[in-house]
Amino acid sequence: MLIVTCAIIIRERKILICQRSSTMNLPLKWEFPGGKVEPGEDEKATIVREIKEELHLDIEVVKRLEPVEHDYPTFRIRLVPFIANVVDGELVLEEHADARWVTVDDLDQYDWAPADVPIVEQLKADALWN
Ligand SMILES: Nc1nc2c([nH]c(=O)n2[C@@H]2O[C@H](COP(=O)(O)OP(=O)(O)OP(=O)(O)O)[C@@H](O)[C@H]2O)c(=O)[nH]1
Numbered sequence: 001m002l003i004v005t006c007a008i009i010i011r012e013r014k015i016l017i018c019q020r021s022s023t024m025n026l027p028l029k030w031e032f033p034g035g036k037v038e039p040g041e042d043e044k045a046t047i048v049r050e051i052k053e054e055l056h057l058d059i060e061v062v063k064r065l066e067p068v069e070h071d072y073p074t075f076r077i078r079l080v081p082f083i084a085n086v087v088d089g090e091l092v093l094e095e096h097a098d099a100r101w102v103t104v105d106d107l108d109q110y111d112w113a114p115a116d117v118p119i120v121e122q123l124k125a126d127a128l129w130n
Contacts, residue, residue, distance in 0.1 A: 001069075002077045005047040006034035006116070007084045008123065009059060014101035015123070017110060018055075021097045028097065030110040032081060032119065047082050054095050058088040065122065070115035079115045 009016040009032075018033045020026050035050040037043055044061050051059050065081040093099055102110075107120045 002075055003037040003043070003080065004034060004077055005037060005043050005050065005080045005082065006032035006119075007047050007051050007059060007082050008032050008065075008119070009051070009057070009084050009086060010062075011086055011101065014103055015107070016055075016091075017100055017102055017107070018093075018096040019098040020113070021095060024095070026113050028111070029113040031113045031116055033096070033099075037080075043080050044082070047080075047084070051084070052089075054093075055099070056089050056092040056094070057086050059084040060087050065119070068115060068118045072114070077115050079119070081119050 016033070017030050020029050020031060022028060033051060033054055034047055035054070037046045043064075047061065048059060051057050061082045061084050063083040065083065067078050067080045069076065069078050091099065104123055107124065112120055
């Protein structure tokens, strides 16, 4: 099972969503940015490291949400979401095709990576990010 962290980064009541590039796995799907936990690495350390590497943002984790498990045709993933705030940095896209700050009501308009769909539903239902 692949353990992947992702960040729901909130600023002024908007959430940062990112579009995978055409050369990545799941090309052009929208996701919450993040990446794989390395051997021996703490999940919180992973998400802070990945967001710095991919987006040049320094984040602080506010809360860990319930992980979601999903079976892709060739692998199984456990996606671990963290609510986070930006503490420093200017957004630079190192890997993604696009990134947008959107309201929770806008989340439905995007073509999400399948594993992220339950997280989107959770955000819409619970307003956990308030
Ligand atoms: N980062 C991220 N990956 C996701 C999400 N949803 C989802 O299914 N994935 C899948 O999780 C896997 C790992 O993501 P990734 O490719 O961003 O991880 P990484 O940066 O550590 O990988 P790399 O360094 O090998 O490129 C990919 O297969 C990706 O398609 C998500 O919301 N965020």
